[in-house]
Amino acid sequence: MHAVLRRVAVLLLAIAVPVLGLPALLPPSAQAAHVRPEAVASWGVDGPVLATAVAGNVVIVGGSFSAAVGPSGERVPRANLAAFSLRTGALLTGWRADTNGAVRALTTDGRSLWVGGSFTRIGGVARARAAKVWAHWGVVDKAFRANANAAVLALEHSGKALFLGGEFTTVAGTTLPRLARVRAATGRPAPKFRPSVNRAVQGIAVSGNRVYLAGQFTALGGQARRGVGAVARATGVLRGPAYAASVHPSFGVEVSSDGSRLLVAAGEYANALVAWDAASGAQLFRHTAMGDVQALDVQGDHVYFGFHEGFRGDTTLKVLAARISTGALDPDFRPPVDGFWGIHAITATPDALVLGGEFSRVGGVTARGWARFRP
Template sequence: MRQRSRPVHLVLAAALLGTASTALAAGPAQAAGEPTLTADPLSTWQTDGIVWSLAYAKGIVYVGGTFSHIRPPGAAPGTQQIARTNFAAFDAKTGQPLPCAPAFTGGAGTVRALKAAPDGSLLYIGGSFGKAGPVGRSNTAALNTADCTIAADYKPTVSATVRALDVTADTVYIGGDFGTVQGQTRERIAALRPNGALLPFKATIRGSSIPNDPTSGINAITVAPKLNKVIIGGRFTSVNGSLLGVHALAGLDATTGRVVDAFSGWIPQRSAVKTLVNDGTNFYLGAEGTGGGVFDGRIAGRLADGSQIWKDTCLGATQAVLPYKGVLYSGSHAHDCSDTPGGFTDIKNRQHFLAQSIADKTILPWFPDTNDGIGEQIGPRALTMADGILWAGGEFTTVNDAPQQGLTRFAAAPDTGAPQVPLLHGASGSRGKITLSWKASWDRDNGVLTYKIYRDGVYLTSLDKDSRYWNRPDMSYTDSVAPGSEHRYSLEVTDGTNVSGRNGPVYVTARN
């Protein structure tokens, strides 16, 4: 697991080598040292379309989306394909596909939400479809994970797309674009028993005063059963007929649907909540703004009292968040995090994965990346953790600049990527002095790198420096040698595990 640099290390490095950019500033000291996963993707199967949702249960990762086939790692589009219609299952450890493959068809033919029951026995599925495998289902279904059969008793009729799901031991919460469930009015959100029976829970979600307003909807749900609270996110401005300062985010009583947290002022106009998750203590969200400079980042809040812990200011719509061991992983297309600790100013190349300290929102040195991909060209859309491996799905067609469509995975080890070695220069400006100079390298999952200098093939010294791909400070070292002597120098870079190839040699003669 990769360790981010501690503030004291930054101070020492700056003292030795010059002041580092403020873009590398860390957060409060108590947040130092959160480990991240490696940025080196594991070999992963691919899809031929968009992955909208991921879920894990009993050693299996389930994938939902809009696709027709899967194919092996490294296979080019259209080759070595196996039919999978909007749904696939993979062994969580090996990553190999499993035969569990009911087709979800009819409607718009897409799976948008997956969530396993707490005991893993059932997988609840939402989307836009009219059939789940061989049986008719109306935009939601449940799968028996033991034998991959569609559950017979869970078959509610939902009038439009289900985009969000969360599940407790005795309740299934669904959210989306619908106006009725089981023929009864349920605007955008409903609660059901595991057998599909509709519960009295009711909250009317609207984007305006117009019933069934198509601009309003639920994108995300997270439930805290011990607090009897369900938090919803989406694109709306009214809950239960009252504004209450509500915009795009609300906390509801999990039994009645009454508003218990309005989160007034959290989400600005022209911004919508796209993802919600909780860890039993805190909840986390990601937002998508419409228009330049509109809130696109992440917020951490407390479940118990609905208070805000922190809010970042990154631009680049956030589609997925996932907390794991003190780190909040996210999928977005971040391009400006200049006001967030550890962040970057506006850059041409979007950064599609981020890792942040849950303690203080500092952006940690973990920078695997994808392209924007197909569809809406958003990049990553979904994240899930399975046995210590982070699975990511979305619209992308490359990962770390290599072809890879729809799915990828990251583990804690092994770290296999060595930093690139920079170009070394040498000159003698005074008697018996040789100054070597180079630009700092960078690594996808380590902040501080070590630069080892060799003179005449023998190790001379090493220097540490903190860097990122958008901030590669100039570095130098002055060697004292005999006046008039000629020496050859080379440089190698290590992240503590992997060592780059040694560059050079550079030949320099010291002045007399």
């Protein structure tokens, strides 16, 4: 009898106190995602979606496509950038800002939308790889000029600042290899921000006085940082620890709402969603997919992460949700996604979850290039 009681006590202790680095075993109700696991039917596009953003009731998708596609197969020309109603999923026919090259990054403050990629024209206006448009109308803001000399792969808006990451070496005529801070209104570079990054930046997240980075790099500020690291918001000088067992390439980075946890979409050599203690660099948990983890976003205590190929032998899985505080996967949010290349972009808001990628169906719903989920 005493042996049985001891075994029960040990089991209860194991459930109550998860081991560092392992997912906690919580009841499903404590793990539930903030949206339903069923996608809602929408218009789509005829090519890959590589970036997504939500501004109020407007969903903007960017990528490499030539048309928006309606539920009955009707096609409306849209070159690499399109906008849809978050409420109904319908194409916003009055919103148009075509580009002549792929769109790789989007960020918004709810009113303005900043666009990054490999284009040199947007909405009929010459802009080299970075532009600003009005989020609800698609009109190019002609005051913003942050022309980059090579692809912009990441954007993050924060207050009056806009951070750009990518393959470029100059922005607005200023030498800023692969990472820049500019004025969000004009694109003018900040004079004191002079980082040192040796290879491409592919993800940016701002928290407090730090700018967290993910990418192809192996060094920041002359010190070893493999695909994950942080710099000072004001100056670009290296800050924070080396993150344990980090790898390059990494494709995206987010920070928990309290700033304590760093979450990264890691590719090739890890194929994982990885969480670290932001201050110490200690790894907290890791979920390994069958292919690159290509995108992530945070909403409340959930991190949504997307990947290609599949997860733990299930090739229908391309997106999952995990609790940031425990690492526990949501057992109910497992929408099946067709195709191989899966999810390239995720935007999570209190009102919705938007996925972008290379797929045509999510669950039983036709979803060409992007999908939306509601609470």
